Amino acid sequence: MRHLVTRIMLSFCLITVLYWSGHQPAAAQDTGAEDIVVIANRDVSITQLDRDSLRAIFAMRQRTWPDGQAVHVFVLPNDADVHAAFAKERLAVFPHQLQLAWDRMVFSGTGQAPHRIRTQQEMLEAIASTAGSIGYIAREYLDERVQVITRE
Amino acid sequence: MNASKSSPGNRLAGRSLALACLAGTPPALADSTMLDTLQVHGFLSQAYIVTDENNFFGTSSDGNGSWDFTELGLNASIRPTENLLVAAQVLSRRAGEGDDGDPRLDYGVVDWQMVNQQDRTIGAQFGRFKNPFGFYNQTRDVAFTRPSILLPQSIYFDRTRSLALAADGASVYYEERLDNGLLRTQFGVGRAQVDDDVEYAIGLDSFPGGFEADTSAIGQIRYEHDGGRMVFALSTASVHADYDSPGQVPGDGELAFQPWILSAQYNAEYWSLTAEYALRDVELRGFDAFADEQNRGESWYVQYTRRFLDDWQWMVRYDSLVNDRDDRDGSKYEASGRGPAHSQFADDLTVGLQWQPHPNLMFAGEYHHVDGTGWLPAEDNPDPDDASRRWDMWLFQMSLRF
Structure with a gap:
């Protein structure tokens, strides 16, 4: 039994190290709240969300848009400046609280984790190509393939 | 939301849709099939425990x-339709003599x-659901969601954990988004899990009979203010189990357990202050071998956690347990010849440190200075008279998740 446990643990370590070595922090920039835009796929019919609804969606507590379409949430890494600024300024929560909320959903059968995206360029591609998706980027990355969700 | 009808974004979206139709092709969207929503996650923790007196999860003294504390979990979830989520987790937990690591449906x-809607969500869970009990119960076996290696034992006993874990039945939840606040109510009815740990705790482990869970209810009201800066919760449950005795001793009987937990937390950017207070009514009735028994236990803790240097956190906590409010120091219990007084309470001062060098890897260490053996696992310490009242414990743990 102990050998099996040891072997499983070593495998876990290996996977973690491999995953780690492929992990690159997102491009760090100094981004203020005003420069961050919430974006959605163009098929989403909602164009405005208040902070509480935005929070419910990004905390993964609400699984559909108000019109019933499934929401697909995309986020940047926890240590990305744009993520921290988005969490603090747009959601008014700290990144560690958001992470804890996701962990509690994922490991209690009450929800799913958001999709992780490494860079803002990938974020833009993912939002443009996924129906019902929502994410956020620095305004300078914005283009016409996605729509902006404004504050209510 | 009326304003949205005329917003530029919507007009733009409409125009792009019109353009796409004119071009004769649907918008280039990835087909989001059901399989795309499949997620698999897991965790693994291994601890090393040393005590100066008494055994905690194996022969720690x-x-x-002792290396006998391992937690391994694997879960999968999928969204077959927009408003359905199907999720399951298997847990293997090895914890001294009390838990052998056999995988079970968590x-x-x-x-x-x-x-x-924009401001409310109403849903229901059917199957085996995790009990929303205090702040930590639903993910109590996942190290990454715990402030310390061991949760405060006065409320989250590992000694009789099966009762609180999960229930087989149905639960409804209602979430209302208020002005800068969130109100979440959950109510469930189902069959609790009653394992051998309950018999051990009550002292019926030497008899051939066993408990069978009866219908139980659990409810929680939780309010989160300002994105979780302040969180308050009130949880309660009414858990019932029937004891089936094949022989005359101790005879058939009933167990009723009704806890109330009041929880409060303040979260700042770099620190959190958490406190929970619980009253636990335990009733044993109908047994032939002993008179009906009823007592009210009291538990509380206060905990301060501080984050520093991005991926470090330290914590300090004072945790207190009294099995019977009418016999706080256990003297009546001892006088009645049932066991040592110190088995009726426990005061635990804990300091701990966590380091998360990577989001999926965590190292933790902590020290407990304990007065009392109220939550000492009975399975690891078969004779309560051999236990020492004052004891110290060090724990170290490595945890992984994906």
């Missing part, structure tokens, strides 16, 4: 310490969100 639910 024999000088070599939860398995179909979650249906029937109402989803």
Whole structure:
């Protein structure tokens, strides 16, 4: 039994190290709240969300848009400046609280984790190509393939 | 939301849709099939425990310490339709003599969100659902969601954990988004899990009979203010189990357990202050071998956690347990010849440190200075008279998740 446990643990370590070595922090920039835009796929019919609804969606507590379409949430890494600024300024929560909320959903059968995206360029591609998706980027990355969700 | 009809974004979206139709092709969207929503996650923790007196999760006091605390979990979830979530987790937990690591279904639910509006969500879970009990119960076996290696034992006993874990039945939840606040109510009815740990705790482990869970209810009201800066919760449950005795001794009987937990937390950017207070009514009735028994236990803790240097956190906590409020120091219990007084209480001062060098890897260490053996696992310490009242414990743990 102990050998099996040891072997499983070593495998876990290996996977973690491999995953780690492929992990690159997102491009760090100094981004203020005003420069961050919430974006959605163009098929989403909602164009405005208040902070509480935005929070419910990004905390993964609400699984559909108000019109019933499934929401697909995309986020940047926890240590990305744009993520921290988005969490603090747009959601008014700290990144560690958001992470804890996701962990509690994922490991209690009450929800799913958001999709992780490494860079803002990938974020833009993912939002443009996924129906019902929502994410956020620095305004300078914005283009016409996605729509902006404004504050209510 | 009326304003949205005329917003530029919507007009733009409409125009792009019109353009796409003119071009004769649907918008280039990835087909989001059901399989795309499949997620698999897991965790693994291994601890090393050393005590100077008494055993906690294995032979921790024999000088070599104990490696007998391993938590391994694997879960999968999928969204077959917009408002359905199907999720299940298998847990293997090895914890000294009390838990042998046999994999078991931790939860398995179909979650249906029937109402989803801007300011409210209403849903229901069917199957084996995790009990919303205090702040930590639903993910109590996942190290990454715990502030310390051991949760405060006065409320989250590992000694009789099966009762609180999960229930087989149905639960409804209602979430209302208020002005800068969130109100979440959950109520469930189902069959609790009653394992051998309950018999051990009550002292019926030497008899051939066993408990069978009866219908139980659990409810929680939780309010989160300002994105979780302040969180308050009130949880209660009414858990019932029937004892089936094949022989005359101790005879058939009933166990009723009704806890109330009041929880409060303040979260700042770099620190959190958490406190929970619980009253626990335990009743044993109908047994032939002893008179009906009823007592009220009291538990509380206060905990301060501080984050520093991005991926470090330290914590300090004072945790207190009294099995019977009418016999706080256990003297009546001892006088009645049932066991040592110190088995009726426990005061635990804990300091701990966590380091998360990577989001999926965590190292933790902590020290407990304990007065009392109220939550000492009975399975690891068969004779309560051999236990020492004052004891110290060190724990170290490595945890992984994906």
